[in-house]
Amino acid sequence: MPIDIDTLNGPQREAVMTTDGPLLVLAGAGSGKTRVLTYRIAHLVEDLGVAPWEILAITFTNKAASEMRERLGALVGPSSRGMWVSTFHSMCVRMLRADAERLGFTRNFTIYDTDDQKRLYKEIMAELDIDPKRFPVNALMNRISAAKNELVVPGDFEKEASDPVGKVAARVYIRLQERLKAANAFDFDDLLLYAYLLLKNHEDVRTAYQQRFRYLMVDEYQDTNHAQYAITKLLAEAHENIMVVGDDDQSIYSWRGADIRNILEFEQDYPRAHTVKLEQNYRSVGNVLAAANAVIANNQHRKAKKLFTAAEDGDKINVFMAADERDEGRWIAGEIEKQRAAGLSYNQTAVFYRTNAQSRMLEDMLLRAGVPYRIVGGTRFFDRAEIRDVMAYLTLVVNPADDIAAKRVINVPRRGIGKTTVERIEQFAREMDMTFMEGAELAIVDPELRASARQSVAEFVGLVNEARAYGGDLRKVIEAIIDKSGLIDALQNENTDEARGRIENIQEFLGVVDEFAETHDEDEADYAAPTVDSDATSDAAPVRVLRGDSLADFIEWVRLRTDLDTVSEDGRAVTLMTVHSSKGLEFDCVFVAGMEETLFPHMNSVADATGIEEERRLAYVAITRARKRLYLTCASQRQIFGQTSANPVSRFIQEIPSELRQTSGVGSAGFSGTGWEKRGSRRGIAGSGAEAGEGRVFGRSSASGPSGHSERRSSSFARPEAGKKAAAKMTFAAGDAVDHKTFGRGKVTKVDGDTLYVKFAKNGQTKKLLKDYAPIVKING
Numbered sequence: 052m053p054i055d056i057d058t059l060n061g062p063q064r065e066a067v068m069t070t071d072g073p074l075l076v077l078a079g080a081g082s083g084k085t086r087v088l089t090y091r092i093a094h095l096v097e098d099l100g101v102a103p104w105e106i107l108a109i110t111f112t113n114k115a116a117s118e119m120r121e122r123l124g125a126l127v128g129p130s131s132r133g134m135w136v137s138t139f140h141s142m143c144v145r146m147l148r149a150d151a152e153r154l155g156f157t158r159n160f161t162i163y164d165t166d167d168q169k170r171l172y173k174e175i176m177a178e179l180d181i182d183p184k185r186f187p188v189n190a191l192m193n194r195i196s197a198a199k200n201e202l203v204v205p206g207d208f209e210k211e212a213s214d215p216v217g218k219v220a221a222r223v224y225i226r227l228q229e230r231l232k233a234a235n236a237f238d239f240d241d242l243l244l245y246a247y248l249l250l251k252n253h254e255d256v257r258t259a260y261q262q263r264f265r266y267l268m269v270d271e272y273q274d275t276n277h278a279q280y281a282i283t284k285l286l287a288e289a290h291e292n293i294m295v296v297g298d299d300d301q302s303i304y305s306w307r308g309a310d311i312r313n314i315l316e317f318e319q320d321y322p323r324a325h326t327v328k329l330e331q332n333y334r335s336v337g338n339v340l341a342a343a344n345a346v347i348a349n350n351q352h353r354k355a356k357k358l359f360t361a362a363e364d365g366d367k368i369n370v371f372m373a374a375d376e377r378d379e380g381r382w383i384a385g386e387i388e389k390q391r392a393a394g395l396s397y398n399q400t401a402v403f404y405r406t407n408a409q410s411r412m413l414e415d416m417l418l419r420a421g422v423p424y425r426i427v428g429g430t431r432f433f434d435r436a437e438i439r440d441v442m443a444y445l446t447l448v449v450n451p452a453d454d455i456a457a458k459r460v461i462n463v464p465r466r467g468i469g470k471t472t473v474e475r476i477e478q479f480a481r482e483m484d485m486t487f488m489e490g491a492e493l494a495i496v497d498p499e500l501r502a503s504a505r506q507s508v509a510e511f512v513g514l515v516n517e518a519r520a521y522g523g524d525l526r527k528v529i530e531a532i533i534d535k536s537g538l539i540d541a542l543q544n545e546n547t548d549e550a551r552g553r554i555e556n557i558q559e560f561l562g563v564v565d566e567f568a569e570t571h572d573e574d575e576a577d578y579a580a581p582t583v584d585s586d587a588t589s590d591a592a593p594v595r596v597l598r599g600d601s602l603a604d605f606i607e608w609v610r611l612r613t614d615l616d617t618v619s620e621d622g623r624a625v626t627l628m629t630v631h632s633s634k635g636l637e638f639d640c641v642f643v644a645g646m647e648e649t650l651f652p653h654m655n656s657v658a659d660a661t662g663i664e665e666e667r668r669l670a671y672v673a674i675t676r677a678r679k680r681l682y683l684t685c686a687s688q689r690q691i692f693g694q695t696s697a698n699p700v701s702r703f704i705q706e707i708p709s710e711l712r713q714t715s716g717v718g719s720a721g722f723s724g725t726g727w728e729k730r731g732s733r734r735g736i737a738g739s740g741a742e743a744g745e746g747r748v749f750g751r752s753s754a755s756g757p758s759g760h761s762e763r764r765s766s767s768f769a770r771p772e773a774g775k776k777a778a779a780k781m782t783f784a785a786g787d788a789v790d791h792k793t794f795g796r797g798k799v800t801k802v803d804g805d806t807l808y809v810k811f812a813k814n815g816q817t818k819k820l821l822k823d824y825a826p827i828v829k830i831n832g
């Protein structure tokens with residue numbers, strides 16, 4: 052079926068139809084870059100008969116990749132399955148799995164995340180006698196990570212390092228790579244580095260991929276780092292059928308090594324390049340787009356771009372100035388409820404913040420108001436200790452050489468294996484050049500150890516071996532680990548709320564396994580592009596694609612899940628996330644909280660112009676996520692990073708022309724463009740919860756001249772709508788039947804002062820609610 056190009060505008064169509072040679076699509080937010088990329092793939096497959104496995108599309112997040120797979124599924128049907136649509140990291144994992152042996156690894160390697168990595172660094176630093184006070188582990192990690200992203204290998208790094216930290220980092224880097232190799236593991240940066248080395252140093256591998264991927268497409272190209280750039284370049288070298296899509300105004304990852312020059316110099320890299328500019332924004336209403344354009348115009352270092360919309364102006368940008376962070380959260384919750392009553396869905400609403408530390412209060416306030424939310428980032432599910440423990444066991448089942456995993460769980464739950472025993476095992480491992488697990492097997496028969504310790508080690512080794520015996524049956528392996536390890540029993544014995552929460556998390560983990568099982572079939576098809584081993588004939592792709600067993604795939608799937616993957620489409624909830632993770636997404640209604648100097652722009656970036664420009668691009672990303680309504684909120688005083696601070700309103704608010712915004716809350720009277728005001732007395736602020744304090748400057752800096760005092764308005768700080776609806780003085784008792792606006796029917800199981808514990812019928816979950824705030828009513832029966 053030919054692709055319906057009528058839904059594209061002229062330049063978009065041009066980009067879709069330009070299928071030979073290098074192509075750059077450079078355009079502002081919401082102009083359809085991702086859409087064009089997707090349509091171009093569909094056009095290649097549907098109209099030009101390109102085989103799906105000849106296409107490689109790279110996106111920035113797993114969420115973006117799965118969205119693109121979905122869109123492609125809708126456009127071209129099942130044949131989209133053979134395509135590689137993935138992030139850089141998952142692409143590299145696939146390449147490394149296929150050819151790990153070439154690099155001295157085996158294909159069941161482990162991927163270390165930051166936590167594993169840190170443990171390893173600490174061990175290495177102890178081994179090399181490096182003082183962590185003088186050389187903090189994070190500093191060394193950053194240094195080495197940057198080197199890897201620049202494709203600097205240990206030998207070259209050592210030659211170049213001249214400063215004290217660099218010299219120490221050079222020693223650590225050398226040892227780190229030895230240790231990782233011995234553990235058959237890669238860290239995140241290694242995935243890129245080794246994939247690059249694989250392509251660079253193995254001509255046959257490189258040629259095979261070059262021949263296979265005749266068409267290469269990269270979304271969000273402005274955020275590629277050097278390693279990603281170099282990998283792309285190698286893959287495109289032979290045919291130069293490479294399309295990159297991006298927006299220099301949205302480059303927000305320079306702190307992770309992203310290099311905006313990759314996109315700006317594309318035309319130099321590929322002199323034959325054809326460039327397409329898109330100028331119509333289809334995402335946002337006029338006022339939102341005008342605000343975004345006005346803010347980004349303040350950046351000096353950018354390619355000037357025009358961006359217009361045919362959409363109506365829409366509402367003005369809503370600026371709310373709260374007394375403190377509680378007011379801010381409370382007001383946001385109330386406004387969400389108001390919008391919801393007017394027909395907006397929770398799913399189409401997002402609250403962004405600059406730093407993760409802000410999320411807790413926002414969460415708290417949404418919880419109190421009974422607004423369902425989903426938090427992206429922060430304490431991620433997979434970062435929780437109990438989940439890491441289970442994952443470490445599973446990793447050991449697949450890769451017994453992973454010493455970090457083995458040491459993490461040898462005494463989890465406590466089984467009486469102390470430091471002496473662990474040191475003894477390490478000694479065996481070192482002296483006999485074995486893995487920790489092999490050392491543990493020797494320890495079982497070591498007469499120097501106490502019988503009880505040997506017994507415990509035997510149990511541990513036995514447990515891992517037993518689980519391994521279940522082979523490919525994923526669910527069985529995981530159940531064996533969870534049941535037989537005694538993890539749950541130990542938590543049950545603790546008998547605390549926290550331990551119960553941990554048990555719930557482990558149970559939830561089984562749900563994750565099921566989710567994986569459900570989506571896995573599709574992934575399988577995805578992997579199963581024709582291979583040289585298969586009996587496919589001439590047009591088969593000349594690349595071996597090897598599958599690990601399902602447990603290895605599961606571990607990899609979990610490891611590569613970035614924060615964004617926790618956003619699901621169905622469960623209706625407001626999304627909370629950092630601005631960084633919002634890239635590429637869109638919502639009808641967007642709140643950006645914490646619009647104050649030192650927070651956004653962040654204090655670490657205000658010192659120099661480069662830093663400020665990156666913060667401004669971040670503000671541009673945030674603003675351009677909104678389709679219809681945009682709210683910017685700030686607080687005149689806030690508790691954050693463990694202290695109270697009062698900061699001027701963000702310059703990014705001021706950069707929006709005053710006629711585009713409407714302001715409410717504290718100090719709004721004098722806000723609109725002309726002057727900034729000093730705070731008045733704190734009297735009369737209902738429910739701000741703030742202690743009394745005198746006139747701090749709220750506005751720009753005091754240097755720019757505060758312009759008088761004004762009374763604060765108190766009305767804005769009333770409870771949110773949702774709260775008002777609950778009968779304020781209603782009393783509850785255990786056993787009462789209640790109806791909650793969002794969660795439906797439930798029963799009060801406990802009353803603790805103002806807090807109600809309500810068990811809901813729908814999902815059997817118990818929630819903690821504040822009786823005066825939660826949108827609940829008592830019902831009969």
Ligand SMILES: Nc1ncnc2c1ncn2[C@@H]1O[C@H](COP(=O)(O)OP(=O)(O)OP(=O)(O)O)[C@@H](O)[C@H]1O
Nearest residue numbers: 058059060079080081082083084085086333334635
């Ligand atoms: N020609 C068009 N007609 C109708 N809608 C369009 C058109 N082009 C793009 N859109 C819609 O506009 C929105 C933004 O498109 P898309 O996400 O592709 O933009 P983008 O340039 O990738 O944005 P960002 O820079 O934020 O990544 C999407 O909802 C998309 O479906």
Ligand SMILES: [Mg+2]
Nearest residue numbers: 084085086635
């Ligand atoms: Mg996009």
